[in-house]
Amino acid sequence: MRRLPLTLLAASLALATGIASAADKATVIPQAAVKTAEQLRDKAMDDNTGYKIVESLTTEVGARIAGGPNDQRARDWAVAKFKELGYDKVYTETVTYPLWERRSEHAEIVAPFPQSLSLIALGYSAGTPKGGLTAEVVKFDSLDALKKADPASVKGKIVYVTVHMERHKDGHDYGMGSGVRVGGPVIAAKMGAAGFLLRSAGTDAHSRTPHTGVTGFRDPKDAIPAAALSNPDADQLDRVLAYGKPVKVKLDLDVGFNGSYTGANVIGEITGKKHPDQVVAIGGHLDSWDPGTGAIDDGAGVAIAMAAGKMIRDLPQRPDRTIRVIAFANEEMGLWGGRAYADKHAADVGKHQLGTESDFGARKIWRMTASVKPSAVGAIEQIAKVIEPVGVAYDAKRPGGGGSDLSQMHGKGMAALTLTQDGTDYFDYHHTANDTLDKIDPKELAQNVAVYAAFSYMAAQADGDFGSAPGAFAKDGASD
């Protein structure tokens, strides 16, 4: 998933800004680098390296829930793929997180009209007692309505929250949908509810494929059973409730916390020849949710970044700075890989020239935003000019947050971009069984690689930096 910072959506349109003084010497991308970036861009547009990578990951590894049976296989795949692509340095950095497992899940309406329901347990949900949990359903049309409810009216019941997400190019309804999914179970649990259901945070109104995703539970002792109904199942439950009779649902979720797990971020580098210790950080997350094969979320992101690095590696000589491609561990259950990376590299934030992660699918990038120091805005405009011919518009009025995991490094002070894909249908498939390779158009994916290769190379060759420093960009509205 990609995080959509609510603060950004709600209010902040602050211009990109850093703590550095505006009197700094302007950062400039040398003309030779601009020309090479244009060539990289054009070559990448006709190259299928990115598609081959995501095809390989989703076919050979498939679904890869963090800590699950394919976690180690995915890391092995990533190490081997970086090596096969000719990366100079390949290594891993461990990431430890709570292990949450899904074993099986079933649900049914018990009364008044017995029938099964298609649902999926949410990350960090508790399991139900053996034999299932049967309770009456109490419905709310918003999270606010739940918050305002009398706790006595939900105690011992299954709270059901139904909000509808609509398709948007920037996917902004996910702020609302994921808000219900993350916050709803926690609120319901505190009010004494026995369980929690939501209408999936997804825009596919007609698919019986529920959308999973993480809840706000972090401690097993706080968790209650929580699951998402597919949109048609939520419609059905709404219709059954409309009869005005008490509706009882049985949840049978064999899921839950199971100790901790140590995985790893897998990192590949194209070593800079002039400033090997300075890095342009790009990446995606290697874990996926388990029902699909994690093609758009986030095999695509890993593939885009890996392929962009590979395009740069194939140049006659290495770039001035290092291109660091990070395949993050366990983004899905709370940015564990991103937080581990930021904790480990916080002291090196100033060495991070510029960074961003791809985690919003594989459709064409249409917008670039940036959080850089004022004296680097000219360099961003140079980048914008190179990627404008492939359909990317620079929006100078919004900050760049660095994407999901790298938002954590941006939070530490790393200058960051956000490169926004067309997310119109992203939430049709996101976190469902339908997140499979067929959702990726190789040509659209190639455009992503072109943009990542061009910007990464230009950042690596820049004469000057973008303002990364401890504590920079703290108030740009992109970090939360």
Added chain:
Amino acid sequence: MRRLPLTLLAASLALATGIASAADKATVIPQAAVKTAEQLRDKAMDDNTGYKIVESLTTEVGARIAGGPNDQRARDWAVAKFKELGYDKVYTETVTYPLWERRSEHAEIVAPFPQSLSLIALGYSAGTPKGGLTAEVVKFDSLDALKKADPASVKGKIVYVTVHMERHKDGHDYGMGSGVRVGGPVIAAKMGAAGFLLRSAGTDAHSRTPHTGVTGFRDPKDAIPAAALSNPDADQLDRVLAYGKPVKVKLDLDVGFNGSYTGANVIGEITGKKHPDQVVAIGGHLDSWDPGTGAIDDGAGVAIAMAAGKMIRDLPQRPDRTIRVIAFANEEMGLWGGRAYADKHAADVGKHQLGTESDFGARKIWRMTASVKPSAVGAIEQIAKVIEPVGVAYDAKRPGGGGSDLSQMHGKGMAALTLTQDGTDYFDYHHTANDTLDKIDPKELAQNVAVYAAFSYMAAQADGDFGSAPGAFAKDGASD
């Protein structure tokens, strides 16, 4: 499902014809009846009775596999609904058939790339041994390729046949797709295969919702495990096979024959005032496949026919002939309800004025075809004129087969229509979890009711018959 007679598609464009002599007195619909039919049509176009019926069935009963836990509930619902709608006579006729049950199903690729597969067992499939069946997959691109294979090459293996269905308004690719599903398992079993898989007979290229449906197995001792992969899972299996390594799949299907079951066709009648023993027979089938709620297949058909009868019942006086609405038992596993009806009523075939069943979804009807005696073609043209304003074209060059179950009565000699809905997206949802109420547009359903009400009434009021007689229409190409 609707049967698409291969003979019709392949060759026969014979004009509608019966055994009666062309010198018969022409059948004519009186002008008063034409006028009433026009009023019925216009009223029905703005009426939501049909939608309310299918909403009630799919909400209150839900999925209703023949012989399953909801079979009796569905029959109770139908009896109660006929009565609620004011039908004059409501009764049931028993139908006995082999009971086939689905309890659970799982599958995974075991080697070379372990991962789960989304699949659904097919009707009359055998179960696998406890603990599952693991075998190598051998792939065929057509049923012909399988037939031509050396049996030694498939013995003990899982035969996998992959053909792609495309969307068409008349749904004609289903002839090919269902041919693989029905015939493939039988051929594979005879060749000594351990199991059978197919790419779903469905046109939804991007949904992880496999399409079930019946196989050609009729005797438990001939059956092997047989299941359908969703289209994206078939794509995945194709990709894995393309690596050229042996591919092993584990099937774990807890399904199978379990004795026999006696259900019933549920029948409601609006009694004719002049010729109560002569019937216009319309209907749909009450059973559905189990993953969805059977909205388009075939709650819609039941609702269209029930609502059409109700519209006629609400006229100031009863029609001349009886309107008989039949909610058939177990169409899905081999027209059991239709065959039982035809066997029971064969001697009365001459009393069946005209008939047809709706079993191709709920989109607008765009074509009418007819199998009637030559001297009744003028009356069919009168019907055509009444339904043309709501978008139905009369194709005089093709026979009318009576729909799925009523094809059996047509086979006995009943004059029949076929009223063809727009099936462009029908095979996206058919026999899947996605066959739910949200796939029905109330306005389009109302058009169906308008057409059924208008034609049924006109047939009931006709001065003369349409040629029903034992053995009539045997060579019209519509029956198989």
